[in-house]
Amino acid sequence: MANTMQFSSIIQKNSLHCQALSWQRFAFAKCVSSSSRLCVSVRNSCGGRGGLRVSCEGARIDVIERKKSENLGVDESEKQLTCVMKFGGSSLASAERMREVAELILSFPNERPVIVLSAMGKTTNKLLLAGEKAVSCGVTNISCIDELSFVKDLHHRTVDELGIDRSIIATHLEELEQLLKGIAMLKELTPRSRDYLVSFGECMSTRIFAAYLNKIGVKARQYDAFDIGFITTDDFTNADILEATYPAVAKRLHGDWITDLAIPIVTGFLGKAWRTCAITTLGRGGSDLTATTIGKALGLQEIQVWKDVDGVLTCDPNIHPHAKPVPYLTFDEAAELAYFGAQVYIFEAVNVIELCKY
Numbered sequence: 001m002a003n004t005m006q007f008s009s010i011i012q013k014n015s016l017h018c019q020a021l022s023w024q025r026f027a028f029a030k031c032v033s034s035s036s037r038l039c040v041s042v043r044n045s046c047g048g049r050g051g052l053r054v055s056c057e058g059a060r061i062d063v064i065e066r067k068k069s070e071n072l073g074v075d076e077s078e079k080q081l082t083c084v085m086k087f088g089g090s091s092l093a094s095a096e097r098m099r100e101v102a103e104l105i106l107s108f109p110n111e112r113p114v115i116v117l118s119a120m121g122k123t124t125n126k127l128l129l130a131g132e133k134a135v136s137c138g139v140t141n142i143s144c145i146d147e148l149s150f151v152k153d154l155h156h157r158t159v160d161e162l163g164i165d166r167s168i169i170a171t172h173l174e175e176l177e178q179l180l181k182g183i184a185m186l187k188e189l190t191p192r193s194r195d196y197l198v199s200f201g202e203c204m205s206t207r208i209f210a211a212y213l214n215k216i217g218v219k220a221r222q223y224d225a226f227d228i229g230f231i232t233t234d235d236f237t238n239a240d241i242l243e244a245t246y247p248a249v250a251k252r253l254h255g256d257w258i259t260d261l262a263i264p265i266v267t268g269f270l271g272k273a274w275r276t277c278a279i280t281t282l283g284r285g286g287s288d289l290t291a292t293t294i295g296k297a298l299g300l301q302e303i304q305v306w307k308d309v310d311g312v313l314t315c316d317p318n319i320h321p322h323a324k325p326v327p328y329l330t331f332d333e334a335a336e337l338a339y340f341g342a343q344v345y346i347f348e349a350v351n352v353i354e355l356c357k358y
């Protein structure tokens with residue numbers, strides 16, 4: 001069967017207005033997800049948010065762990081992770097949205113997913129702006145940078161609303177302020193310090209989300225991608241993932257999973273430079289690439305990239321509000337769309353899946 005990208009619309013719009021609506025939405029998500037496994041087609045919702053589900057059936061990846069798993073019995077194979085679910089900033093913009101994401105994940109009881117998260121909302125942009133302001137504002141004025149206050153308030157409000165202890169992000173917020181002071185002292189923001197700066201977004205969102213899952217009784221474990229084998233070139237702000245990443249990530253995630261069944265919550269977007277060992281980023285929107293890399297590393301059949309649109313549309317809905325969902329896309333079409341800059345996913349992410357085809 002030819003590989004296609006498969007889309008399922010999932011969530012209804014205007015969710016923030018009504019709690020009842022959001023429950024309805026999850027029921028809908030559940031019913032769509034189970035049927036869309038059997039039938040490759042678009043599920044049209046009445047103008048709602050959606051999930052972009054990228055299916056790479058028949059992937060053949062030479063990862064030692066995968067070969068081992070093929071020889072396991074039924075009970076053993078049930079211990080394998082089954083898919084990747086990636087949620088971007090817009091899906092994680094507040095405590096409420098995080099709760100919805102948790103509900104959504106739990107509405108797939110048969111999945112044992114690896115969760116990849118971006119930074120909350122517009123955190124990455126705010127951190128970059130804070131860094132630029134720090135260059136010229138003077139060390140003593142760091143705490144007056146609006147973007148720093150915004151990031152602090154957003155994360156504090158989120159942990160408070162989720163009922164998690166602030167200590168889960170306290171060290172990161174302190175280090176973030178220290179880093180901005182350092183930038184102010186040096187009066188320069190290099191690509192390398194830029195990557196370190198934005199990494200705080202993903203490091204905090206994943207810690208908050210993992211803590212929340214644990215709080216509601218769902219065992220989860222947080223991972224920083226740069227600590228579990230995401231090895232990249234030293235091209236700060238736009239690093240490439242190196243081949244060594246695949247076996248390393250598979251070994252770590254799979255090994256931890258079979259020892260202790262806790263849902264892995266992994267930072268998107270981040271890696272570790274192989275020469276300098278400093279934190280790198282994979283280019284804007286790079287969490288999609290983290291998701292497909294993990295999918296390829298573990299030899300998973302499905303990578304779900306959840307977005308706030310009904311799948312890939314005929315046009316950016318911000319440009320044309322009546323854009324319609326595209327029911328099917330071949331990998332080549334998807335790659336072309338991404339290559340020419342459709343924000344909905346990034347080219348490199350599609351490219352990794354392309355490598356998994358028959």
Ligand SMILES: Nc1ncnc2c1ncn2[C@@H]1O[C@H](COP(=O)(O)OP(=O)(O)O)[C@@H](O)[C@H]1O
Pocket residue numbers: 087088089090091118285306307308309311312313314315316317318342343344345
């Ligand atoms: N052809 C397209 N189809 C769907 N969405 C598109 C398209 N082109 C651009 N977009 C935009 O991409 C956005 C989703 O991508 P993004 O904001 O990066 O999501 P996230 O932060 O959740 O990863 C949509 O909200 C939409 O505005």
Ligand SMILES: N[C@@H](CC(=O)OP(=O)(O)O)C(=O)O
Pocket residue numbers: 087088089090118119124125201268269283284285286287288
């Ligand atoms: N937070 C990073 C990485 C990313 O992928 O974000 P999102 O999934 O929200 O596009 C960025 O803004 O570029």
